[in-house]
Amino acid sequence: NDKILEVKNLKVSYHTYAGEVKSVRGVSFDLKEGEAIAIVGESGCGKSVTAKSIMGLIKGPQGEIKQGSEILYHGDNILNYNKKQWQAYKGGEVAIIFQDALASLNPTMRVGKQIMENLMAHKHMTKDEAKKEAVRMLQKVGIPEPEKRVRQYPHEFSGGMRQRVMIAIAFACDPKILICDEPTTALDVTIQGQILDIIKELQREHNTSVIMITHDLGVVANIAQKIAVMYSGVIVERGNCEDIFYRPRHPYTWALIRSVPRLDLENKQVLASIPGTPPDLLNPPVGCPFCTRCEYCMEICKEQMPEVTEFGDGHEASCWLHHPLAPKVEMPGEA
Numbered sequence: 206n207d208k209i210l211e212v213k214n215l216k217v218s219y220h221t222y223a224g225e226v227k228s229v230r231g232v233s234f235d236l237k238e239g240e241a242i243a244i245v246g247e248s249g250c251g252k253s254v255t256a257k258s259i260m261g262l263i264k265g266p267q268g269e270i271k272q273g274s275e276i277l278y279h280g281d282n283i284l285n286y287n288k289k290q291w292q293a294y295k296g297g298e299v300a301i302i303f304q305d306a307l308a309s310l311n312p313t314m315r316v317g318k319q320i321m322e323n324l325m326a327h328k329h330m331t332k333d334e335a336k337k338e339a340v341r342m343l344q345k346v347g348i349p350e351p352e353k354r355v356r357q358y359p360h361e362f363s364g365g366m367r368q369r370v371m372i373a374i375a376f377a378c379d380p381k382i383l384i385c386d387e388p389t390t391a392l393d394v395t396i397q398g399q400i401l402d403i404i405k406e407l408q409r410e411h412n413t414s415v416i417m418i419t420h421d422l423g424v425v426a427n428i429a430q431k432i433a434v435m436y437s438g439v440i441v442e443r444g445n446c447e448d449i450f451y452r453p454r455h456p457y458t459w460a461l462i463r464s465v466p467r468l469d470l471e472n473k474q475v476l477a478s479i480p481g482t483p484p485d486l487l488n489p490p491v492g493c494p495f496c497t498r499c500e501y502c503m504e505i506c507k508e509q510m511p512e513v514t515e516f517g518d519g520h521e522a523s524c525w526l527h528h529p530l531a532p533k534v535e536m537p538g539e540a
């Protein structure tokens with residue numbers, strides 16, 4: 206079994222004064238060793254909550270992972286871990302990089318020391334070894350003059366350089382799984398590309414499995430082998446990159462693809478945004494979650510959750526348009 210992680214029927218709710226917000230409503234996917242999967246969707250779709258669940262960051266009393274959810278790491282359900290198992294898992298098996306490197310770094314500690322701490326704790330290096338390795342890591346992630354930079358504090362780095370530091374810290378404990386939650390969202394396009402290249406290179410070198418969380422389909426093509434498109438707490442379509450980009454089968458994926466910034470266009474800021482807002486997860490719709498924004502919405506969409514249709518090679522979509530009795534519509538990429 207080369208599956209390193211299996212998420213099965215994950216359901217996560219947040220308890221608020223207004224009631225129970227069902228943020229993740231039955232998400233399943235798996236990840237092989239060395240593989241990268243992207244989870245793509247708008248903010249509030251449950252992608253970050255899914256990531257937090259895998260990191261053990263869902264905290265009561267507000268946050269609750271529902272009974273029946275499973276997150277198997279090498280076959281063991283991490284949700285049943287004891288304190289010691291959690292420590293080992295979080296300390297060395299998984300790491301996360303957030304969008305906001307400044308908030309995740311310790312502002313009062315030199316960056317070299319922050320890398321060294323991980324190396325000493327998880328790789329049992331001596332101080333001298335860790336110091337050398339920290340310099341090497343900074344060089345590795347493309348930070349010039351690493352001998353000088355190790356002695357500097359986070360505020361002395363630019364946004365892109367700080368994100369590189371975060372990557373160095375994450376890889377210092379040689380994680381088996383790296384979760385990247387919008388790692389490049391705050392950065393301009395050129396820097397984005399560089400950061401993704403560094404993640405990709407280190408991933409190959411360390412044979413790390415990566416979960417890339419993003420709202421931007423544009424950043425995933427070069428890094429992920431598989432894509433899961435999330436909407437309103439559920440995965441509405443999944444497949445390999447080819448299938449998702451060239452043979453998408455869900456109207457929400459079509460809309461996402463239309464909203465990817467095109468670098469070849471004069472004004473790259475003007476994107477087709479998706480009209481409307483996602484449903485209220487205090488009262489999720491009984492039918493298709495996308496029905497309020499979908500231009501193809503039919504009566505049945507409002508009444509029943511669509512079944513999953515399989516298209517081969519792991520490509521699946523949940524949409525009534527694929528029912529044999531549905532009216533034929535032209536699928537993008539088919540023409």
Ligand code: SF4
Binds near residue numbers: 497
């Ligand atoms: Fe649109 Fe209906 Fe498909 Fe939902 S099931 S995406 S509403 S066509």
Ligand code: MG
Binds near residue numbers: 248249252253387
């Ligand atoms: Mg988020």
